[in-house]
Amino acid sequence: MQMQNTSSSLIDTLRQRRQRLATLVDFPAILWSGSSSPRNFPSNMLPYRASSHFLYFAGLPLVNAAVRLEAGQLELFMDNPKPGNALWHGEMPTREEIAQMIGADAAMPMAELDLWVEGAATIAVQDAGTWTQQSQLFKSNILPQHQPRGIDLEFAKAIITLRLTHDDSALTQLRTAGQVTVEAHKAGMAATKSAHVEAEVRAAMERVIIAHNMTTSYNSIVTVHGEILHNEHYHNLLQSGDLLLVDVGAETEMGWAADVTRTYPVSGSFSSTQRDIYNVVLAAHDACIAKVHPGVEYQDLHLLACTVIASGLVDLGILQGNAEDLVEIDAHALFFPHGIGHLLGLDVHDMEDLGDLAGYEQGRVRSDRFGLAYLRLNRPLQPGMLVTIEPGFYQVPAILNDTQLRSKYQNVVNWERLSQFADVRGIRIEDDVLVTSVGNEVLTVELPTKASSVEDLVRHTA
Amino acid sequence: MQMQNTSSSLIDTLRQRRQRLATLVDFPAILWSGSSSPRNFPSNMLPYRASSHFLYFAGLPLVNAAVRLEAGQLELFMDNPKPGNALWHGEMPTREEIAQMIGADAAMPMAELDLWVEGAATIAVQDAGTWTQQSQLFKSNILPQHQPRGIDLEFAKAIITLRLTHDDSALTQLRTAGQVTVEAHKAGMAATKSAHVEAEVRAAMERVIIAHNMTTSYNSIVTVHGEILHNEHYHNLLQSGDLLLVDVGAETEMGWAADVTRTYPVSGSFSSTQRDIYNVVLAAHDACIAKVHPGVEYQDLHLLACTVIASGLVDLGILQGNAEDLVEIDAHALFFPHGIGHLLGLDVHDMEDLGDLAGYEQGRVRSDRFGLAYLRLNRPLQPGMLVTIEPGFYQVPAILNDTQLRSKYQNVVNWERLSQFADVRGIRIEDDVLVTSVGNEVLTVELPTKASSVEDLVRHTA
Numbered sequence: 001m002q003m004q005n006t007s008s009s010l011i012d013t014l015r016q017r018r019q020r021l022a023t024l025v026d027f028p029a030i031l032w033s034g035s036s037s038p039r040n041f042p043s044n045m046l047p048y049r050a051s052s053h054f055l056y057f058a059g060l061p062l063v064n065a066a067v068r069l070e071a072g073q074l075e076l077f078m079d080n081p082k083p084g085n086a087l088w089h090g091e092m093p094t095r096e097e098i099a100q101m102i103g104a105d106a107a108m109p110m111a112e113l114d115l116w117v118e119g120a121a122t123i124a125v126q127d128a129g130t131w132t133q134q135s136q137l138f139k140s141n142i143l144p145q146h147q148p149r150g151i152d153l154e155f156a157k158a159i160i161t162l163r164l165t166h167d168d169s170a171l172t173q174l175r176t177a178g179q180v181t182v183e184a185h186k187a188g189m190a191a192t193k194s195a196h197v198e199a200e201v202r203a204a205m206e207r208v209i210i211a212h213n214m215t216t217s218y219n220s221i222v223t224v225h226g227e228i229l230h231n232e233h234y235h236n237l238l239q240s241g242d243l244l245l246v247d248v249g250a251e252t253e254m255g256w257a258a259d260v261t262r263t264y265p266v267s268g269s270f271s272s273t274q275r276d277i278y279n280v281v282l283a284a285h286d287a288c289i290a291k292v293h294p295g296v297e298y299q300d301l302h303l304l305a306c307t308v309i310a311s312g313l314v315d316l317g318i319l320q321g322n323a324e325d326l327v328e329i330d331a332h333a334l335f336f337p338h339g340i341g342h343l344l345g346l347d348v349h350d351m352e353d354l355g356d357l358a359g360y361e362q363g364r365v366r367s368d369r370f371g372l373a374y375l376r377l378n379r380p381l382q383p384g385m386l387v388t389i390e391p392g393f394y395q396v397p398a399i400l401n402d403t404q405l406r407s408k409y410q411n412v413v414n415w416e417r418l419s420q421f422a423d424v425r426g427i428r429i430e431d432d433v434l435v436t437s438v439g440n441e442v443l444t445v446e447l448p449t450k451a452s453s454v455e456d457l458v459r460h461t462a
Numbered sequence: 463m464q465m466q467n468t469s470s471s472l473i474d475t476l477r478q479r480r481q482r483l484a485t486l487v488d489f490p491a492i493l494w495s496g497s498s499s500p501r502n503f504p505s506n507m508l509p510y511r512a513s514s515h516f517l518y519f520a521g522l523p524l525v526n527a528a529v530r531l532e533a534g535q536l537e538l539f540m541d542n543p544k545p546g547n548a549l550w551h552g553e554m555p556t557r558e559e560i561a562q563m564i565g566a567d568a569a570m571p572m573a574e575l576d577l578w579v580e581g582a583a584t585i586a587v588q589d590a591g592t593w594t595q596q597s598q599l600f601k602s603n604i605l606p607q608h609q610p611r612g613i614d615l616e617f618a619k620a621i622i623t624l625r626l627t628h629d630d631s632a633l634t635q636l637r638t639a640g641q642v643t644v645e646a647h648k649a650g651m652a653a654t655k656s657a658h659v660e661a662e663v664r665a666a667m668e669r670v671i672i673a674h675n676m677t678t679s680y681n682s683i684v685t686v687h688g689e690i691l692h693n694e695h696y697h698n699l700l701q702s703g704d705l706l707l708v709d710v711g712a713e714t715e716m717g718w719a720a721d722v723t724r725t726y727p728v729s730g731s732f733s734s735t736q737r738d739i740y741n742v743v744l745a746a747h748d749a750c751i752a753k754v755h756p757g758v759e760y761q762d763l764h765l766l767a768c769t770v771i772a773s774g775l776v777d778l779g780i781l782q783g784n785a786e787d788l789v790e791i792d793a794h795a796l797f798f799p800h801g802i803g804h805l806l807g808l809d810v811h812d813m814e815d816l817g818d819l820a821g822y823e824q825g826r827v828r829s830d831r832f833g834l835a836y837l838r839l840n841r842p843l844q845p846g847m848l849v850t851i852e853p854g855f856y857q858v859p860a861i862l863n864d865t866q867l868r869s870k871y872q873n874v875v876n877w878e879r880l881s882q883f884a885d886v887r888g889i890r891i892e893d894d895v896l897v898t899s900v901g902n903e904v905l906t907v908e909l910p911t912k913a914s915s916v917e918d919l920v921r922h923t924a
Contacts, residue, residue, distance in 0.1 A: 037499055037508070037588070037589065037590075038588040038589075038606070038815075039511050039588070039680075040511055040513065040514050040588060040808075040809050040815060041588070041809055041811060041813075041814040041815040042588075042606075042607075042814075042815075043811065043814065044679075044680050044681075044809070044810060044811070044814075045681070046499070046508050046509065046511075047508065047509075047681070049501050049502055049508075051502070052502050084860075086859070086860035087691070087799065087858060087860045087861065088690075088691045088692045089690060089691075089692050089693075090687065090689075090690035090693065091859070091860075126499070126500040126501070126502060126503070126504075127499065127500075127590075128499075128589075128590035128591060128594075129590060132590075144500070144504075145504075197673075197675070199672060199673050199674065199675040200673040202672055202673075203668075203669040203670070203671075203672035203673035204669065204673075206665075206668065206669065206672055207665040207666065207668070207669035207672075208665070209665075210661060210664055210665035210668055210669075211659075211661050211662040211664075211665035211666075212661065213659070213661040213696055213697055217506075218501075218506050219506075219507070219509070225552065227552075228550075228551060228552035229549070229550045229551075230550045230551055231551075231552065234675055235675055337549065346502075347502050347503055347506070348506060349503060349505065349506070351503075352503040352504075352505065352506075353500075353502060353503040353504075396549060397548070397552075397553070398546075398548035398549045398553075399549065
């Protein structure tokens with residue numbers, strides 16, 4: 001627990017959040033922080049991550065704690081450090097001291113929580129130890145894979161209303177996460193020319209994040225095989241001619257995330273085919289960001305990206321036909337199979353623990369269209385929302401070698417022309433974009449996207 | 463899964479291990495690998511660590527897999543990647559391919575495992591998802607916090623017999639972990655003079671580990687407050703006059719660990735008081751390592767360290783009396799409250815998931831003496847055992863301000879003299895020592911321990 005993280009402004013922020021909650025629900029609610037899990041034996045633990053809903057209202061990553069929220073009041077439940085704990089872990093703040101740090105209205109030991117559950121809503125925490133506790137206390141199955149019901153659902157919706165748009169305190173954290181992420185990407189670019197394997201670039205980037213006392217907000221992707229979308233291996237050699245796809249984000253100590261991707265040539269020079277496709281992806285990226293504005297439907301940004309990509313691929317002779325028609329039949333999804341992005345906040349896919357409840361406006365459900373099924377966000381944009389914009393182009397073998405897809409799209413793909421782009425396995429360009437009342441602000445704008453600027457950063461190695 | 467990790471020598475090693483097991487038990491046994499846990503939502507997972515017992519026999523960190531061992535045979539149980547998986551994760555090896563990589567005698571889907579549990583022993587995995595599966599299949603509570611019983615206990619003892627001493631394949635891995643750890647410590651020393659906070663030194667070290675495609679084997683300790691024994695904060699400023707205590711170890715991709723500590727002056731120069739205490743700790747370190755030899759009782763090494771430390775503190779005027787008598791009354795433990803070390807292998811405290819079953823020779827139990835209670839290993843040394851030797855000196859407020867302890871040791875501590883050593887909050891020096899048939903080999907010997915050599919490494923910054 002670091003006292004320097006807390007201040008009267010944190011206390012004010014937390015008070016405002018629970019007061020806003022009180023305008024949305026008229027029943028109490030209890031949120032657990034969660035507990036850490038052993039790595040291979042009990043005294044060697046995995047890194048601890050407090051539940052994001054807890055962090056939103058309690059501010060600090062407390063372990064094995066809970067807060068009860070009612071009518072704008074916050075009660076903290078946690079046990080004091082055990083006697084003897086100070087020998088190994090030093091003096092830790094007491095429950096009362098922590099209650100003061102976060103402006104709690106009362107503080108009680110965990111054992112008293114069972115007197116306070118009646119009529120309260122809750123949300124399941126991810127770790128089994130904690131949702132077992134929750135289930136016992138509420139005498140019903142509170143499981144993370146269950147969709148919440150009744151007042152739990154009402155509470156979840158109220159939290160979503162609050163967390164969908166970010167207050168100033170959150171924005172300060174999110175900007176910091178963005179800045180450190182930009183610095184990490186620059187360090188990765190500078191380290192690439194002298195690196196032999198992907199792991200070395202990852203290491204140079206995570207060094208920056210760790211040096212700021214932060215953690216990665218998700219498992220880094222640093223790969224010359226960008227066509228593998230969730231690639232968490234780092235053993236491949238970097239070879240001249242390779243593109244390196246780098247999707248790495250920092251998370252602040254209070255849990256606020258960034259999520260940024262750049263793709264660049266290992267040698268510092270794009271081949272002409274790589275540059276051509278890069279510029280198609282960049283055009284989609286820029287077009288979407290330019291359109292980010294309150295009231296705009298996020299799905300329309302996705303479709304815009306699809307159209308810009310389809311149009312670019314038509315210009316390059318890879319697709320044949322009219323861009324709008326191609327998007328209509330999901331031909332873009334052969335090369336851009338995922339969504340244009342997602343919500344960003346305390347989670348890198350913000351509130352995805354609640355399934356599509358946060359990502360999809362009430363009454364909307366996921367499409368089963370090949371070109372829309374992976375869209376994680378489908379809402380009109382509001383000021384204060386933070387979203388990613390992350391178009392991409394990939395030659396995914398599981399898609400392009402699929403006989404059904406090949407036959408369906410036989411006449412719209414020029415396979416021979418495509419084969420000339422074999423050195424473009426995967427490209428993604430991703431930034432974090434805040435919706436403002438007047439339009440948008442790219443929190444990660446300090447990291448260039450223009451092909452020549454990216455080349456410059458790679459060439460001027462550390 | 464990385465094919466390059468496997469070879470005929472791995473297959474031979476794994477066969478030898480299960481054949482040795484077959485000489486120790488005449489019943490089948492099933493080991494699970496475990497599963498990964500969500501960080502804050504299901505598609506954002508915590509780093510995965512396979513169970514060490516599984517890794518010992520299966521060699522690869524497979525997720526959600528099990529092996530059945532009987533009479534020197536190994537059957538692999540795991541499900542093939544789901545269709546559609548290749549889109550996101552690329553082509554993964556099939557069950558049959560993995561079976562070939564590890565030399566399995568048969569391979570079956572997970573669902574068939576319930577036909578094979580009868581009469582089999584098992585050991586609980588740490589993660590709740592997996593021990594719930596284990597409990598359901600065995601129709602009894604297989605919990606990590608339960609001491610194994612019946613054939614489970616026999617099986618655990620057989621595994622301990624095997625894992626207590628390391629074969630050549632394990633030693634190759636352990637040496638690699640040691641080398642990377644040494645490199646990380648040197649990088650940390652080189653980064654210290656220009657660093658402003660602890661986190662920056664940690665970052666320089668973990669960069670080396672990540673660049674080798676490894677992970678830390680435990681949460682790094684990098685602190686100017688060495689008196690807090692398990693200090694996992696990294697926010698303190700590095701100030702001239704501070705000692706930095708650095709306890710960081712690498713773990714190979716196959717799970718084998720190193721565990722090394724150095725303590726050095728942030729400025730590159732020990733004060734005279736710091737150097738005096740450092741040399742006392744180093745004398746204990748060197749004396750213990752010199753004594754590591756087959757047949758030697760590890761507890762005697764601990765007592766030797768206690769005596770050397772007590773004697774050194776008498777020479778410095780901090781303790782008063784005869785060293786042996788001081789150790790007899792646990793006066794050393796005022797400043798050296800932990801044990802001299804532990805087993806090292808696939809776990810950084812090897813096999814500590816089994817409690818003291820591995821650490822303590824059959825028939826021995828933990829002492830409740832203040833100066834012995836934290837000793838994790840109490841066995842005669844055997845060739846092939848890898849142990850840490852890690853004496854220390856700490857001014858732990860929870861100990862030195864304890865009124866009972868102060869009054870008990872009132873006459874043996876010169877409190878006024880001690881106050882002159884206020885700039886020595888915590889020092890530990892730790893190396894990884896292999897017991898060989900002719901004596902010992904320090905796997906981490908390339909990292910200097912002499913005060914002047916350590917100063918040189920810090921002064922010659924990167």
